[in-house]
Amino acid sequence: MFQRIFINFLLLAILLPALACQQSGVQTSPTVAPSSLRDVPALRLNYRFESDVPPPEQANQIVQQEERNGLVQADFDQNRPQEILDMTLTSPDGQRVLAIYHNVADEPLQFRLDIYGADGKSLKTITHDGMAVHFPDRILWSPDSTSIAFVAMARLSKRSGLINNPEENNATPVPTIEPTPVPTDANTNTETANTGANANTEAAPPSTPAVGEPPTPVLTFRTEQIYLCDASGNNLKPLTQNEGLMYFYFVWSPDSSALAALAAKSTEWKIFEYQADQRGEKFKPAGRPRIVEKTGRQRLLDDYPTQVHPVWSPDSSKVASAFDKQVRIYDAIGNAPTQAAIILRNQLLLSSKTYEETRQSEMGETAETNTETNANANKAANSNSNTNINAAVNLPEGVLPDESTLVSFSPIVKLIWTEDAMLYFETAYVREFRDSINNVRSYVRWHRLILSPQAVTLGN
Numbered sequence: 001m002f003q004r005i006f007i008n009f010l011l012l013a014i015l016l017p018a019l020a021c022q023q024s025g026v027q028t029s030p031t032v033a034p035s036s037l038r039d040v041p042a043l044r045l046n047y048r049f050e051s052d053v054p055p056p057e058q059a060n061q062i063v064q065q066e067e068r069n070g071l072v073q074a075d076f077d078q079n080r081p082q083e084i085l086d087m088t089l090t091s092p093d094g095q096r097v098l099a100i101y102h103n104v105a106d107e108p109l110q111f112r113l114d115i116y117g118a119d120g121k122s123l124k125t126i127t128h129d130g131m132a133v134h135f136p137d138r139i140l141w142s143p144d145s146t147s148i149a150f151v152a153m154a155r156l157s158k159r160s161g162l163i164n165n166p167e168e169n170n171a172t173p174v175p176t177i178e179p180t181p182v183p184t185d186a187n188t189n190t191e192t193a194n195t196g197a198n199a200n201t202e203a204a205p206p207s208t209p210a211v212g213e214p215p216t217p218v219l220t221f222r223t224e225q226i227y228l229c230d231a232s233g234n235n236l237k238p239l240t241q242n243e244g245l246m247y248f249y250f251v252w253s254p255d256s257s258a259l260a261a262l263a264a265k266s267t268e269w270k271i272f273e274y275q276a277d278q279r280g281e282k283f284k285p286a287g288r289p290r291i292v293e294k295t296g297r298q299r300l301l302d303d304y305p306t307q308v309h310p311v312w313s314p315d316s317s318k319v320a321s322a323f324d325k326q327v328r329i330y331d332a333i334g335n336a337p338t339q340a341a342i343i344l345r346n347q348l349l350l351s352s353k354t355y356e357e358t359r360q361s362e363m364g365e366t367a368e369t370n371t372e373t374n375a376n377a378n379k380a381a382n383s384n385s386n387t388n389i390n391a392a393v394n395l396p397e398g399v400l401p402d403e404s405t406l407v408s409f410s411p412i413v414k415l416i417w418t419e420d421a422m423l424y425f426e427t428a429y430v431r432e433f434r435d436s437i438n439n440v441r442s443y444v445r446w447h448r449l450i451l452s453p454q455a456v457t458l459g460n
Contacts, residue, residue, distance in 0.1 A: 037420045038317040040453040042329040043338035048450040051351035055446040056424045058416050066090060069097050071120025076101065086111065087136065093145040094118060096231050100136055107156055111136055113148075114212065115233035122212035124233035130155050131220050135248055142256040145231055147294065149239070149259060151247055152227050154220040223266050226250060226259065226292060239296055248285050249309055250292070255316040257294060258332065262287030264305060282432040289321045291332055301330045301339070311415045311423075320423055322412040327425060327449065342449065344412075348427065352406040355445065408443040423449045 037045075069088040076085040082104050089098040097116040106112075110132035115123045126148075127133060132155040139150040216236050218227070224246045229236040239259075240247055246269050250261035264272075264287040276283040286305035292298045301310075301319065308322040312332070319330045325345040331337035403409050414426040425447055431440040 036315070037313075037451060037453060038315045038333075041334070041338040042318055042331050042340040044454045045329065045340055046452045046454050047342055048452070049344065049347045049447065050450065051347070051445075051447045052355055053424075053446055053448050055426070056416050056418050058418065059414075059424070059426070059446065069099075069116070069120070072097055072099050072116050075116075075120055075122060083112075088116075089139060089141060090118075091141050091145040091231060092143060095145065096123075098139065098141070098148060100133070100139060107132075109134065110155060113139070113150065113233075115148075115231075124213040125215040126229055126233045126236060127152065128215040128217060131218070132156065134224050138249060140250070140252055142252050143254060144256040146256065147228055147230060148233075149226060149228050149250060149252070151224045151250075152220065153224045154222060224248065226261065228294065237296075239292055239294070240298065241296075242298075246285075246287075248287060251309065251312065253312045253316040253332070254314055257316065259292045260310040260312055260319045260332075261290050261292050262306070262310065263290065264288070268305070280433055280435070282434055282436075284432065289319065289330075291319060291330075299337070302328065308412060308415060311417045313417050313420055313423075315420050320415055320417060322415055322425060324411045327412065327415070327423070329423075346400060348447075349400050349403060349406065349409060351447070352409040353401045355408050356406060408445065410443055410445075421451045423451065425449070 065087065066089060068085060069090065072088050073085055076083060076099075080101075083101050084104065085099060085101045087100045089100065090096070091098075095118055097118065097120075099114040099116055100111050101114070102111050111134070112131075113126040113133055115126060117123055131152050133139070133150055133152045135151045139148070141148055213233070216234070218236050219238055219241070221238070221241070221243050223242075223244055225241060226239040226247045227236060228239045240263075242263070244266055245263045246266050247261055247263045250259040252259060262285075264285055269285060272286065273283045284307050286307045288303065288305050289301040289310045290298055291301065302321065302323075304323055306321055306323050310319050310321045312319055317331070317333050319332050321328050321330070325343070325348055327342045327344065328339060329342070330339045408427075410427040410429045412425050413428050413430055416424040416426075418424060426444065427447065428444040429440065429442045431438075433439055
């Protein structure tokens with residue numbers, strides 16, 4: 001009996017050190033964090049949510065339109081009486097000036113482009129007579145001053161429809177479409193493209209005498225596409241060739257290698273524009289985000305449309321977009337790009353509850369310091385909002401409040417990526433009407449995500 005106990009004890013003494021070594025090996029395996037977020041796939045990002053922070057400096061910057069270049073304006077005044085200069089855009093390096101103008105016979109909101117030198121000398125006419133530039137606020141120089149990107153399509157005429165397609169003169173009826181589903185975490189990317197199926201290839205009719213070097217013939221389409229040319233106005237080409245899609249927004253990456261863009265199907269555009277018109281609201285288009293490289297290669301990022309403009313990370317490695325109460329981050333580089341959905345509904349619910357409790361408390365303190373007359377006036381003025389605020393107060397810790405009781409629980413309306421590890425987003429209730437006096441913009445709040453890499457465990 002004693003011998004059996006001794007043998008068991010001896011075996012246990014041998015096994016325990018081995019198990020301890022094995023456990024120690026698992027627990028002490030070294031971890032390493034990448035030195036740069038550029039090397040971290042979107043799927044491997046950690047984040048920390050910070051609510052109700054001061055807005056970033058960029059949020060307060062007012063975008064001012066460049067004053068028209070005096071030398072270019074003088075050339076139009078003296079030599080181009082049938083053309084009206086609308087605006088000029090100087091390249092970031094100051095070496096070229098882009099003239100945006102229209103002919104007196106052109107239809108409204110259809111523009112043309114010429115390139116000038118810094119000395120005011122005309123160098124080249126970029127757009128031919130069959131091409132109309134749309135969305136002039138989206139005519140952008142690349143940050144490195146080597147390229148110009150803009151949106152254009154076949155020129156329209158009231159008398160003949162498309163300049164190159166006179167038969168296309170019938171008005172398109174307002175279609176009926178199914179409502180867009182609410183975004184989920186799934187991303188199926190099922191959108192298809194019709195590449196150049198209805199491109200307009202006929203030569204444009206003659207117009208006014210060419211200014212500088214004549215334009216280069218180039219394909220045009222029945223819907224708005226992104227075009228690209230170099231700083232001298234040469235090498236013009238359609239960067240996208242998806243007939244039926246309307247590209248209405250894009251922004252250059254900081255390294256000038258690609259564009260983050262929004263595009264909508266023309267049928268969707270028409271029906272949503274019609275619906276906004278029926279409500280008396282200003283139409284704000286929604287599109288599906290995508291990356292368009294300078295080579296023309298394009299990658300659809302999401303199947304769901306959004307009105308929030310996509311933004312680039314400062315290192316040009318990622319793109320962020322927003323859908324209601326979630327932020328999505330996409331890899332822009334790498335052979336196997338990933339994406340991450342950061343669902344913020346619960347965090348925003350709790351932060352709205354805290355925000356409204358604080359606001360109510362501050363309102364109460366202010367009322368105590370005012371006169372009785374002012375206190376009564378404030379109480380009457382805030383009675384409606386206090387009804388909702390009080391419903392969300394004094395909930396047990398960890399319990400999510402009812403979103404219908406929170407007046408500040410609003411969707412994401414804007415993104416600003418200030419640093420590689422810091423992404424700001426704004427939530428607000430926004431309604432814009434054709435009559436701007438009725439516009440509503442309330443409960444504007446800024447939040448941010450602090451991004452960090454997930455640590456990677458090194459193998460033995």
